[in-house]
Amino acid sequence: MAKNSLAIYLMLLIALSTVYETQGTFSLPLYLKNFPKVGQDFESFAYKGMKDFMGDLEGKCPETTEFKDFFVKLKDYMACYSSTSPGSKDLQVELSIKSEKLYRAMSAFSGTKGGTSEDSWTLVDGLLSMGKSLVEMKKSGSKEITFEQRKEFIQSMVNWTRGIGLFIKKVSENKGKSIDFSLFGIDYDTNVSSPSERALYETQ
Numbered sequence: 001m002a003k004n005s006l007a008i009y010l011m012l013l014i015a016l017s018t019v020y021e022t023q024g025t026f027s028l029p030l031y032l033k034n035f036p037k038v039g040q041d042f043e044s045f046a047y048k049g050m051k052d053f054m055g056d057l058e059g060k061c062p063e064t065t066e067f068k069d070f071f072v073k074l075k076d077y078m079a080c081y082s083s084t085s086p087g088s089k090d091l092q093v094e095l096s097i098k099s100e101k102l103y104r105a106m107s108a109f110s111g112t113k114g115g116t117s118e119d120s121w122t123l124v125d126g127l128l129s130m131g132k133s134l135v136e137m138k139k140s141g142s143k144e145i146t147f148e149q150r151k152e153f154i155q156s157m158v159n160w161t162r163g164i165g166l167f168i169k170k171v172s173e174n175k176g177k178s179i180d181f182s183l184f185g186i187d188y189d190t191n192v193s194s195p196s197e198r199a200l201y202e203t204q
């Protein structure tokens with residue numbers, strides 16, 4: 001009897017942890033449904049999303065120092081935009097220091113061409129795009145976000161997430177660990193209307 005209930009208990013535990021994991025994974029389309037209405041709310045919205053995504057993605061990566069270092073440098077790079085005033089010289093200086101470090105962390109993935117592969121260009125495009133949105137939004141203050149802006153910022157979050165996702169997927173596969181991207185909602189074909197684009201129109 002006691003043996004039996006322990007078995008059932010263990011099964012329950014496994015079932016529950018599966019549910020938890022599915023719900024716990026960051027999904028970009030779902031996240032975008034709560035897109036803020038005014039400019040000044042964009043920053044915290046974007047940072048929360050980036051943090052959740054990076055945390056979940058890192059959890060799926062091989063536990064090596066290269067991956068750890070990459071995420072640390074990536075977070076440092078993104079943090080420049082919140083800690084430094086937009087458009088200032090300080091921001092430019094900070095960004096060039098942090099991007100150099102990030103580049104080195106990307107190059108550390110041996111067996112990939114590090115900082116020169118096509119995926120790293122997609123990643124860099126995504127970072128720049130997100131950076132531009134953060135700076136622009138910081139300036140707009142309490143103004144309402146227009147439809148055009150909203151479209152652009154959603155696109156920049158999509159590009160940011162996909163850029164990092166694709167890069168990590170590739171280097172992780174090279175280490176023999178494949179990552180299931182379907183839960184993040186970013187593994188669509190560029191030709192197909194993305195779930196995030198659909199989310200944009202659904203919430204109008």
Ligand SMILES: *[C@@H]1O[C@H](CO)[C@@H](O)[C@H](O)[C@H]1NC(C)=O
Nearest residue numbers: 125129130152153155156159
């Ligand atoms: C997002 O990426 C696509 C394809 O690379 C590009 O055409 C588009 O301009 C980018 N959007 C933003 C806001 O950077």
Ligand SMILES: *[C@@H]1O[C@H](CO)[C@@H](O)[C@H](O)[C@H]1NC(C)=O
Nearest residue numbers: 187188189190191192193194
């Ligand atoms: C994208 O769609 C167009 C038109 O439907 C098609 O001609 C093209 O081959 C597609 N490209 C990819 C990469 O699937």
